[in-house]
Each structure stands twice: as structure tokens, then as C-alpha cells.
């Protein structure tokens with residue numbers, strides 16, 4: 495498939511996902527998760543082996559639905575006038591290997607990235623962490639940018655883990671979700687708990703939550719909390 499060949503239902507779906515992905519980038523700046531152009535959101539296109547991702551190195555203020563890039567799940571551009579994010583291969587690898595994932599986010603949010611720089615998982619010492627992450631937020635391996643290595647590290651770390659966030663060592667945060675919005679939420683929550691746990695540790699030892707309490711909190715938040 496080449497640029498401009500998206501037709502019919504897929505074309506309408508892609509137009510909707512372009513808008514969604516573009517708008518979700520506003521949340522990265524709103525919550526101060528990114529500096530300059532250093533983060534990205536993507537979403538899987540339902541019903542097709544495609545994804546929509548941010549263009550590389552374009553200011554968040556200048557992003558438009560039209561500037562989003564449509565690629566295959568191997569990172570090949572099929573629609574768009576810009577080069578896709580440098581993390582395209584990482585996002586694509588996640589979509590290929592985690593069929594339940596429909597959204598991926600990358601940030602360099604400062605407190606969470608500081609934990610990644612120390613190669614240190616964030617321990618589960620807050621009810622908000624148990625709620626959203628179901629335990630610690632793990633660290634993934636160091637990987638160079640471009641190619642499949644970041645994606646392999648994300649999948650190897652998060653597969654079978656309840657956390658939708660991984661701190662990629664010496665790099666930053668990658669989150670996954672059943673939707674792109676859910677992945678953005680996980681990125682927001684990840685930075686929030688990274689900051690609080692960091693501050694807590696400067697005042698004294700951290701107090702872990704017992705595993706059975708983590709389970710109870712996670713089940714309540716994931717199954718009961720909010721509007722059903």
C-alpha cells in the first residue's frame with residue numbers, strides 16, 4: 495500500500511484515529527511529560543494492520559491530524575507527508591507482539607526518567623500505584639533508538655506484568671493501553687507516582703504495601719472504580 499491508497503471504511507477510521515492521536519499529544523504538554531519534541535503517542539488502527547503515530551521532531555504546537563503518519567505494523571509509511579517518529583519501530587513491535595494493546599506512549603517525564611537513569615524500579619508504596627500499576631513499575635533494558643530493540647525490551651518486561659508502564663534504562667517511559675488514551679493516562683500516573691515516591695524517600699524509608707492489599711486495590715480500581 496502506498497500513500498493515498500487508503501479508501502472506504504479504513505480511510506474514515508484512519509481520519510478518526512489521526513484526530514485522536516493528534517489531540518492526545520496535548521496531554522503530554524499539559525502534564526509536563528515532555529521537553530521540546532521528546533515524546534510520542536500512537537494508536538493501532540482497528541480492523542487493519544496499521545498504526546498512526548506522531549511525525550518526528552515536529553513541535554507539539556504545530557501538530558495537526560494531517561501531520562500524523564500512518565504506518566504498517568513494521569513501521570513502513572503508507573500515508574502521510576512527514577517522517578514518522580524515531581520510535582516508530584518500537585511502537586510497531588509492541589503492536590505486533592501484544593494484540594491487546596491499542597495505544598503506546600513514550601515520554602521523558604523527569605521524575606520517572608530519573609528512576610530509569612538509576613536502573614531502579616519504582617516500588618509499590620502508594621495506593622495509587624497499586625490501583626493503576628498493580629505493583630512496582632519495572633525497569634527495561636538499555637536499547638539504542640531505532641530498530642526493534644526498544645520494542646523487544648518493552649514486550650519482554652511488560653508481558654505477564656500488570657504494570658502498563660516500563661522505565662527503559664537510561665532513556666525514559668513507555669506505556670501501553672487498551673486505548674491510546676489509557677496509555678496516556680498511564681504515562682501521567684507514572685510521572686505522578688515517580689515524583690511522590692522520590693519525595694517520600696528523601697524524608698525516610700519507604701513502607702511497602704502488602705501483596706494481598708495491592709491485589710485488592712488493583713481489583714477494585716480496575717473493576718469497580720468510576721462509572722461502569
Ligand SMILES: O=C(CO)[C@@H](O)[C@H](O)COP(=O)(O)O
Pocket residue numbers: 531532533534548549550551552578579580581600639666
Ligand atoms: O527518546 C528519543 C530521543 O532521545 C525520542 O523518543 C525522541 O525524543 C522523540 O522523537 P520523535 O518522536 O520526535 O522522533
